[in-house]
Amino acid sequence: MFIRRRKGWEIPESFVTPEHLFFNRRQAMAAAGAATLLAVGSPARGETDPSAGLYPAKTNPKFADAGRPITDEAYNTTFNNYYEFGTTKRISSAAAKLPIRPWTIAIDGEVEKPLTLGIDDLLKQVSLEERIYRHRCVEAWSMVVPWTGFPLARLVEIARPTAKAKYVRFETFNRPEVADGQQPGLFGAYPWPYVEGVSMAEAASDLAFLVTGAYGKPVANSMGAPIRLHLPWKYGFKSIKAIVKVSFAVQRPLNFWQQLAENEYGFWANVNPDVPHPRWSQAQEEVIGTGDRVPTKLFNGYGDFVASLYAGMDGEKLYM
Ligand SMILES: Nc1nc2c(c(=O)[nH]1)N[C@H]1C(S)=C(S)[C@@H](COP(=O)(O)O)O[C@H]1N2
Numbered sequence: 177m178f179i180r181r182r183k184g185w186e187i188p189e190s191f192v193t194p195e196h197l198f199f200n201r202r203q204a205m206a207a208a209g210a211a212t213l214l215a216v217g218s219p220a221r222g223e224t225d226p227s228a229g230l231y232p233a234k235t236n237p238k239f240a241d242a243g244r245p246i247t248d249e250a251y252n253t254t255f256n257n258y259y260e261f262g263t264t265k266r267i268s269s270a271a272a273k274l275p276i277r278p279w280t281i282a283i284d285g286e287v288e289k290p291l292t293l294g295i296d297d298l299l300k301q302v303s304l305e306e307r308i309y310r311h312r313c314v315e316a317w318s319m320v321v322p323w324t325g326f327p328l329a330r331l332v333e334i335a336r337p338t339a340k341a342k343y344v345r346f347e348t349f350n351r352p353e354v355a356d357g358q359q360p361g362l363f364g365a366y367p368w369p370y371v372e373g374v375s376m377a378e379a380a381s382d383l384a385f386l387v388t389g390a391y392g393k394p395v396a397n398s399m400g401a402p403i404r405l406h407l408p409w410k411y412g413f414k415s416i417k418a419i420v421k422v423s424f425a426v427q428r429p430l431n432f433w434q435q436l437a438e439n440e441y442g443f444w445a446n447v448n449p450d451v452p453h454p455r456w457s458q459a460q461e462e463v464i465g466t467g468d469r470v471p472t473k474l475f476n477g478y479g480d481f482v483a484s485l486y487a488g489m490d491g492e493k494l495y496m
């Protein structure tokens with residue numbers, strides 16, 4: 177008898193309790209009434225991307241070497257987690273249909289004055305740099321990417337939060353007419369939009385990076401165009417794609433995966449090989465494109481930059 181063995185990372189993150197799914201399915205059914213089917217816009221990629229001339233950007237020498245070879249671009253742009261477009265890793269052609277211009281980012285919450293920024297106006301206010309970072313998915317695979325972008329701290333500066341702000345909350349688009357995964361019931365029911373968050377201290381960290389490019393050009397739709405986060409010391413689900421809203425909050429936001437399975441995914445989600453996921457070990461990772469399995473490091477090897485952020489937080493679930 178033939179038994180297909182799944183690799184560790186093939187265990188879908190969506191394998192959560194039926195209760196959660198049932199609850200969210202009902203919510204989704206209610207939302208279905210409001211959904212309108214529209215024609216899909218033409219993809220604004222490649223030569224037509226108005227930001228194409230900004231790339232490649234200079235590499236920041238601090239992050240010029242990730243200690244491992246860069247993962248092939250062709251592999252990375254076609255092996256993705258992007259549940260808005262489906263639950264498999266093969267969503268790149270579906271994601272290519274997401275129109276990425278015009279694109280605005282709303283900034284609200286605890287700020288001096290709420291504002292809306294067009295992506296190309298935002299790009300004029302920042303200076304782009306390249307950083308080569310390791311990325312560790314909670315599913316126990318990893319990759320190395322030459323990202324282009326600017327520090328999250330720069331966006332915080334532009335947003336001018338008040339002293340009351342304790343967290344930054346990010347939201348992805350919610351467009352079921354373009355993203356099949358957001359259509360109620362097609363791939364299961366999820367609490368759209370995708371939400372993530374960091375503390376203000378984490379947002380100020382040297383490592384926290386807003387990504388607009390990769391591999392020396394505008395970032396591919398499948399990897400989160402036109403703007404996504406990258407937090408290399410945390411599990412990959414924290415690195416939210418296609419951001420349309422940044423809110424400064426007093427309350428800690430509940431992220432997408434927490435809403436689905438709070439017993440499996442937390443807010444902090446710092447990488448730690450000694451704290452297993454409830455359903456699999458986090459001790460090792462498969463480096464995609466190589467077939468190698470290597471030991472996972474605390475904070476994904478970025479402890480020098482971020483360990484001090486968590487001093488005295490022993491009561492918190494820092495590693496799930
Ligand atoms: N909006 C959104 N952002 C997301 C996800 C998602 O499903 N939707 N998946 C996350 C997960 S689990 C990972 S591992 C990374 C994958 O990034 P990549 O496709 O560039 O490898 O994106 C993260 N950001």
Ligand SMILES: [Mo]
Binds near residue numbers: 313314315412
């Ligand atoms: Mo992930």
